[in-house]
Amino acid sequence: MQLHGWGRYPRIDSEQLEPASIEFVQAIINDKGFRDSVIPRGGGRSYGDSALARNVISTRFLDSFLQFNEEHGTIRCGAGVTIEHLLRVAIPKGYFAPVLPGTRFVTIGGAIAADIHGKNHQRDGSFCDHIERFSLLLASGEVLECSREENVEAFVATCGGMGLTGIVLEASLKLEKVPSITIRRESLVSANLGECIELIEKHQASKYSVAWLDCQAKGEMLGRSVLHLAEHEECGSQEFRKRWGPTVPFSTPAFLLNKYSTKLFNNALYSLRKKTAGVKIVNYDSYFFPLDNIKHWNRVFGRKGFMQYQLVVPTDSAKVALTEILKLVADSGKGLVVSVLKKFGESNENLLSFPSAGYTLTLDFKNEPTVFALLDRLDQIVLAHGGKLYLAKDARMSENVFKNSYNNWEKFVEIKNALDPDCKFASLQSKRIGLTSQV
Amino acid sequence: MKILLIGATSAIAKAVARIYAERHASFYLLARNEERLKELADDLIVRGAAAINSQVLDLTDTTSHAEVIQNAHKALEELDIALICHGTLPDQESCESDFAQAEKALNVNGLSVVSLCTEVSKILKVQGSGTLAVITSVAGDRGRQPNFVYGAAKSMVSTYLQGLRGKLLPYNVHVIDIRPGLVDSPMTAGFEKGPLWSTPELVAGKVVRSIDSKKHTVYVPGYWRIIMAFVASIPEFIFKRLKI
Numbered sequence: 117m118q119l120h121g122w123g124r125y126p127r128i129d130s131e132q133l134e135p136a137s138i139e140f141v142q143a144i145i146n147d148k149g150f151r152d153s154v155i156p157r158g159g160g161r162s163y164g165d166s167a168l169a170r171n172v173i174s175t176r177f178l179d180s181f182l183q184f185n186e187e188h189g190t191i192r193c194g195a196g197v198t199i200e201h202l203l204r205v206a207i208p209k210g211y212f213a214p215v216l217p218g219t220r221f222v223t224i225g226g227a228i229a230a231d232i233h234g235k236n237h238q239r240d241g242s243f244c245d246h247i248e249r250f251s252l253l254l255a256s257g258e259v260l261e262c263s264r265e266e267n268v269e270a271f272v273a274t275c276g277g278m279g280l281t282g283i284v285l286e287a288s289l290k291l292e293k294v295p296s297i298t299i300r301r302e303s304l305v306s307a308n309l310g311e312c313i314e315l316i317e318k319h320q321a322s323k324y325s326v327a328w329l330d331c332q333a334k335g336e337m338l339g340r341s342v343l344h345l346a347e348h349e350e351c352g353s354q355e356f357r358k359r360w361g362p363t364v365p366f367s368t369p370a371f372l373l374n375k376y377s378t379k380l381f382n383n384a385l386y387s388l389r390k391k392t393a394g395v396k397i398v399n400y401d402s403y404f405f406p407l408d409n410i411k412h413w414n415r416v417f418g419r420k421g422f423m424q425y426q427l428v429v430p431t432d433s434a435k436v437a438l439t440e441i442l443k444l445v446a447d448s449g450k451g452l453v454v455s456v457l458k459k460f461g462e463s464n465e466n467l468l469s470f471p472s473a474g475y476t477l478t479l480d481f482k483n484e485p486t487v488f489a490l491l492d493r494l495d496q497i498v499l500a501h502g503g504k505l506y507l508a509k510d511a512r513m514s515e516n517v518f519k520n521s522y523n524n525w526e527k528f529v530e531i532k533n534a535l536d537p538d539c540k541f542a543s544l545q546s547k548r549i550g551l552t553s554q555v
Numbered sequence: 556m557k558i559l560l561i562g563a564t565s566a567i568a569k570a571v572a573r574i575y576a577e578r579h580a581s582f583y584l585l586a587r588n589e590e591r592l593k594e595l596a597d598d599l600i601v602r603g604a605a606a607i608n609s610q611v612l613d614l615t616d617t618t619s620h621a622e623v624i625q626n627a628h629k630a631l632e633e634l635d636i637a638l639i640c641h642g643t644l645p646d647q648e649s650c651e652s653d654f655a656q657a658e659k660a661l662n663v664n665g666l667s668v669v670s671l672c673t674e675v676s677k678i679l680k681v682q683g684s685g686t687l688a689v690i691t692s693v694a695g696d697r698g699r700q701p702n703f704v705y706g707a708a709k710s711m712v713s714t715y716l717q718g719l720r721g722k723l724l725p726y727n728v729h730v731i732d733i734r735p736g737l738v739d740s741p742m743t744a745g746f747e748k749g750p751l752w753s754t755p756e757l758v759a760g761k762v763v764r765s766i767d768s769k770k771h772t773v774y775v776p777g778y779w780r781i782i783m784a785f786v787a788s789i790p791e792f793i794f795k796r797l798k799i
């Protein structure tokens with residue numbers, strides 16, 4: 117069947133296996149002589165080709181909870197459990213996920229493999245900082261127990277390792293105790309990028325912080341944005357709720373998304389968010405998962421799909437680098453929707469984890485031939501400032517760019533080769549960026 | 556709420572159980588794979604189930620049904636809902652060339668279900684309340700070339716339930732026949748999936764709503780009622796030539 121990531125580019129014909137339980141995953145790895153490479157797949161919410169290969173093993177049915185220690189807030193569950201289900205169980209008991217991505221459809225396995233970050237990285241680190249242990253199925257069929265005490269090398273390579281070390285079967289996660297899940301959101305408007313960065317720096321103590329940026333504004337208004345700070349309310353709801361919304365039934369013809377329509381849209385969004393400036397009590401799902409309400413929203417970018425480009429640059433050079441980047445993007449008129457700007461705290465010891473001290477910017481682009489040259493130019497700016505790109509979003513970065521920005525890639529390959537000597541686990545992405553060989 | 560779940564490790568059954576676990580139901584689970592049964596029990600406890608008992612059993616072993624169902628009743632004390640979910644999708648071609656295969660399929664999907672309904676009905680009649688819900692299939696609506704052995708078993712159960720419904724009415728016992736269309740579950744692992752397919756979670760939501768609102772025959776999703784009405788309306792001289 118044809119598979120793709122959330123960006124619907126690229127696509128590949130692959131055989132997808134959906135084992136009904138952990139024992140079946142093991143049986144597949146033991147019995148099946150795969151002719152081509154294999155990669156695990158969770159919710160398919162990575163944008164590019166991280167979860168694409170000729171053979172894909174879905175963790176969809178590894179979705180059971182195994183144990184919940186309500187006193188300590190540790191929960192053990194299958195790798196296929198989604199953030200949504202995690203919240204369903206955690207919230208009524210007064211707990212919350214320590215790190216949340218922008219969609220509730222991400223799985224625990226995918227969150228570990230990309231060592232995902234939330235709007236609180238500065239304060240709470242990334243997802244794997246809250247993982248206590250996990251079991252990892254190796255290519256040999258052996259199951260390895262990994263933690264910061266046991267099989268440490270496998271642990272630091274698997275956290276952020278994009279499924280290349282093996283299949284995470286189940287994991288233990290430490291949840292966070294919160295007073296309520298009602299969110300008190302404060303929105304601050306800034307007229308340009310400089311102001312926005314100043315505001316972020318000033319409000320570093322805020323629990324959650326994310327800026328929505330108009331990537332088409334130019335000149336004086338370059339980088340104009342609305343910063344959303346947020347805290348959990350002391351008294352508020354302790355109830356899981358799910359919003360229902362419309363579905364995008366099929367791909368929108370791509371020509372409807374042109375320079376003018378997106379500019380209009382970005383303008384409208386900016387003024388809408390600006391209007392909501394000030395303090396507001398909001399639901400956690402509308403704060404954390406603003407787009408989840410529209411099913412299949414990725415279809416609006418047309419059949420050819422789209423690409424998300426997420427970069428991080430060190431704090432010192434952030435203003436200069438981001439100005440250069442936003443200028444190029446605004447002049448090209450190709451940036452879609454609204455961009456997101458966040459500040460990261462320090463990096464952790466995981467070899468391929470993305471977050472590192474600095475500013476991270478997320479931009480969306482429709483997949484069209486001219487975009488690739490633009491992105492190549494952005495790569496050069498990112499590299500020049502000592503930054504890097506997020507593998508979970510990437511569909512096109514070159515081997516050269518990858519190896520010049522991820523300093524620990526050689527150490528990663530060394531551990532990967534020890535864990536998977538025949539290189540069974542590989543994705544389109546790992547082959548493209550030279551983490552595994554091309555064949 | 557006390558629930559007897561038969562074929563509990565089926566994807567649809569699991570999804571239904573999770574909804575009831577959030578409502579703090581107590582369960583008695585029957586399934587044939589011990590390890591997966593244990594996994595499901597742990598999962599339901601974490602999701603809020605009040606209590607769980609279970610029994611490992613090959614459901615085609617009809618001689619044990621009376622005892623097993625009585626044990627379940629003893630453990631639960633009361634029985635609010637009994638949901639029968641197990642089934643297999645046999646290879647039609649091998650059923651045509653080898654009666655042993657057809658017999659097996661008819662046993663799992665048909666006779667074992669009738670046997671279980673018999674035992675559950677006895678208990679519900681005495682109790683004077685409760686709901687018996689059975690998952691059949693749209694495949695039972697008309698015998699079609701690709702799966703008429705499976706379809707025959709399912710239609711047998713549907714016909715049986717139609718009669719049973721009336722018989723149990725005076726005892727205040729409700730009977731629901733749930734007919735899913737195409738569901739993306741382990742049963743259909745090798746199939747190419749398209750827009751008509753739904754998920755076990757979606758089916759489960761509808762199963763629970765139908766039990767809540769005491770429906771009789773439920774198509775899941777609802778559009779299958781229209782599709783099957785159309786299929787049923789095709790004249791036989793045309794239908795016999797169709798490989799659908």
Ligand SMILES: Cc1cc2nc3c(=O)[nH]c(=O)nc-3n(C[C@H](O)[C@H](O)[C@H](O)COP(=O)(O)OP(=O)(O)OC[C@H]3O[C@@H](n4cnc5c(N)ncnc54)[C@H](O)[C@@H]3O)c2cc1C
Pocket residue numbers: 122155156157158159160161162163166167175195196216217218219221222223224225226227229230231232233234277278279280282283284285407508509543
């Ligand atoms: C709307 C939206 C918002 C997002 N917001 C954020 C955000 O705020 N922060 C952030 O960090 N990311 C964000 N993401 C990206 C997303 O969190 C990551 O791509 C994540 O890895 C997706 O998880 P998944 O379960 O969908 O995995 P997939 O996309 O299926 O797979 C992603 C990677 O994980 C590997 N993998 C999956 N399961 C396993 C397993 N069991 N064992 C080993 N490897 C495995 C795959 O091989 C692949 O390399 C967002 C994505 C979307 C669509």
Ligand SMILES: NC(=O)c1ccc[n+]([C@@H]2O[C@H](COP(=O)([O-])OP(=O)(O)OC[C@H]3O[C@@H](n4cnc5c(N)ncnc54)[C@H](OP(=O)(O)O)[C@@H]3O)[C@@H](O)[C@H]2O)c1
Pocket residue numbers: 562563564565566567568586587588612613614615640641642643663690691692693734735736737738739740741742743755
């Ligand atoms: N999937 C569809 O498209 C579809 C469509 C219409 C109707 N249905 C019906 O929906 C019900 C649930 O199916 P599903 O989709 O959830 O598929 P599933 O996950 O494969 O469930 C089928 C279950 O039946 C169990 N089973 C089979 N034979 C058994 C036996 N002899 N003893 C005990 N258990 C047995 C299986 O046990 P193991 O796990 O141990 O194998 C499995 O748990 C079935 O009745 C099916 O006919 C399904």
